[in-house]
Amino acid sequence: MLRKAVILGCSLVLAGCATGAVDVPRPAAIEAPAAYNSDLPPAGLNEVWWRAFSDPVLDELVARGLSANLDIEAASDRLRAAEALLRAERADRLPTVDGGAEVGVETGDGGSRSTASAGLFGSFNPDISGRLGAEIDLAAARYAEAEYFRSDQQRLIAAAIASRYVEYRRTGAQLDLLEESTDLQRQTLRIVTLRFEAGLSANLDVRRAAADLAQTQARLGLIELARAEAKHALAVLVGEAPGTLDIAPPTDNGSPIPDYGAGPPIGEPANLLRRRGDILAAEARLAAAAAQVGIEQSDLRPSLVVPGSILIGDGSMDGLFSDFVATLGAALDLPLFDGGRRRAEVEAARAELDASLAEYRQSFLLALGEAENALVAIDAYQKRADSLAEAIEQSETALDQSNALYREGLASLFDVLDAQRQLIASRQSLLDNRADLADAFIALHSSAATSIGTEAAEAEAP
Template sequence: MQSHTLNRARPARALSPLLAAALVAGCSFIPTYERPAAPVPQAYPLAGAESTTSARAAADIDWKEYFTDPRLQRLIGMALGNNRDLRVAMLNVEQARAQFQIQRANQFPTVNAIASGTRQPSATTGSYANQFQVGLGISAWEIDFFGRVAALKEQALAQYLATDEARKSAQISLVAAVASGWLTLMADEELLDISRRTLETRDESVKLTRLRLENGVSSELDNRQAESLAQAARATYAQQQRQRMLDENALVLLLGQPLPDDIRASLPSSRLADATPMQALPAGLPSDLLVRRPDVRMAEQQLIGANANIGAARAAFFPRISLTAQFGTVSDELSGLFKSGSWAFSLAPQLALPIFDAGRNQAGLESARAGREIAVAQYEKSIQTAFREVSDALAGQATLQEQVDAQRAQAQADAKRFELSDLRYRNGVASYLDLLDAQRSLFATQQSLVVTRLQQLQNQVTLYKVLGGGWTAPAEETPRS
């Protein structure tokens, strides 16, 4: 039973139970954490010999070093300062930090200033008596004998660290998305230029066939085929204009502000073939992803937090000891509050031992254990996903350059074929069907070459991202194991 009236001063040895409790406190039921084995092969398929060299890893290369185009650097800087999703991720970190500080504060007593005054009738004389008191009080401070509060603090710390890793992962994704969006705009402009030139060529072809028709050299079929091909090019041009606007809108959303006019004006003269090359990246080993990718580290922190929850659930089976204490001065008159002999203190320890809770504590423990198994599966899935993403990017790296070279040679051959077909048609040697086929083939090959070049550059961006590039930690920051 707790006492709210301060008792007169007693010897200091009355505090010994509190000191003993504080010394014993610190017992923990958190299971020993062991990092699960990575459920992936020891090496990537298609990883070259450079993967095991001493070249700088992607995670050690700052995005300004990897993306050297000044325009792209400017866009990424704008996105890092204005993107709302990244801003939310940063605020989530602040919120998680505050939650951790709240949980950590529960390990310490809360000291309050107390001032009160009462007036009540005396039980013996029937007259009214006053009592005034001023002092400090500790209200229901839980002495953490079995580590319940400490386990909850560890869980909050792991959640805070996981949220911080999520922020880093959001930045990596944002950097890659802006780079990919910029390359997509460059490809859109190149495709528009191809469609524009193709449309001009086909309009000229319509004029030519109409003139030949009027002079009886060609047939009405040739004229209609030329018009059909010209309209198809016009429809493709309109579609690509629309796609160009949609891709710019997507990039503007990432930037969090409109695309600067000077950068937009520089786009029509940009070509993917002239894009600033990105440096080669060593893939390293799959085990490197455990400490270099923030999303994998986030999953591990969530696993650590789930492990700590088991400690809190186990501690719930044991007694919970709390302490209420007051220290101050008591007097029947206000003028006597601070006189000699008025000082007093009171201690009111309380022990609560769970006897019957209808299985609540056991269910809590089972829930915590299931939560840890879920976290283990999520952690392993994050590793497998990372492995798959790196393997996919390496597969693209191994084959896209060969595809680009083949399509470039094909485009050159189709351009020469179109030139010869046009010359033969004008001289009446070949039919108009040969010329139409050459036109269609050249247009499709030129477009495919641009798309493949875009895929190759975006694959390099993706490889940088999936290897943990885009976030460079300060030298003094080391991952928490």
């Protein structure tokens, strides 16, 4: 005989139960300046900023870095993890069903018999407290943060590769300049030595000239060290072991340092809020903090769980399908007294929300400061370049005149050496200024996040 029984157990306390939308304060909008304080560089047709250097070697290095850098790879992996966790949180809105079966043997005075039973067990949370919805919002915010963090890693890696490449080119140019300087000082030493041998100058002059030459040659090791460090840093940035990266020689464009042409438009300061991955990540953290407030507020409301089960079998193998039992219940958890703990946790979450808002605003101000500093630096280095070029021209003339006067005995060796030092220093300063100007353009486009990682601004959670 088939027996059917349906048992409905409900433990409901509904008095005073109230639900509603989670009260989450909305952050005030950031007021961005209408324009930068300095003039923007002219924009060109280059789609990405580093191509404005017109250096195929740099283009290749950045492309390799964006595809093989391990920091970007780690950020991509964490993005996949955040996406999976978001799917998991969304799955909590659906009913859960598990199955189970049991088979055994019972022994007693009457002998032994086989037993069997099977069933389905499930539950459903209608989320009357709003907790599940807030947890989904939190997971979505963390997914967005992971997406923006990956975008920011791309921005930083591209800038780091370009900056290290400029340093690599700077040190290469410094080695060439060092060779020119030592050749110049060797010529002076040869002249002084001949004059000493002819009795026209003192041995002190020879020693002074030799000391200046040795001082210049002593810079060789430091420049080679800096060049090796720049090359090793580039290797790590493109995902290779230091010492294994081969960098093609630069194309001859008439300058030892890649000159910046015209890149993508910088845009207005407000674009930082839509482009910079770190600012967008800070905004996502702000959304996560708001969602956490919602989670803590949900603990102040009742929560409801609807469990159920279906069991078949009377315990014997022969009667596996002879008995059927279905149960459905509803359990309501109504918070009554906790000594103020839940409200204290809400207050703490609101304080964290305020802190996240301050950090969000601070991240924008820091980014704005980086862009303003880069613009000022570009203007300063461009103006300085003209003065340094003039200084080199005057130093070359002064050196030629001092050498001529020294040969005629009308000037001292000190005058010659001083003119040499000024010429070498001016050439070095112009070389450094070119590299610093290139770095300033890199910093500007990195701070403005132009043409790299901007797609994350429109990214939506899956």
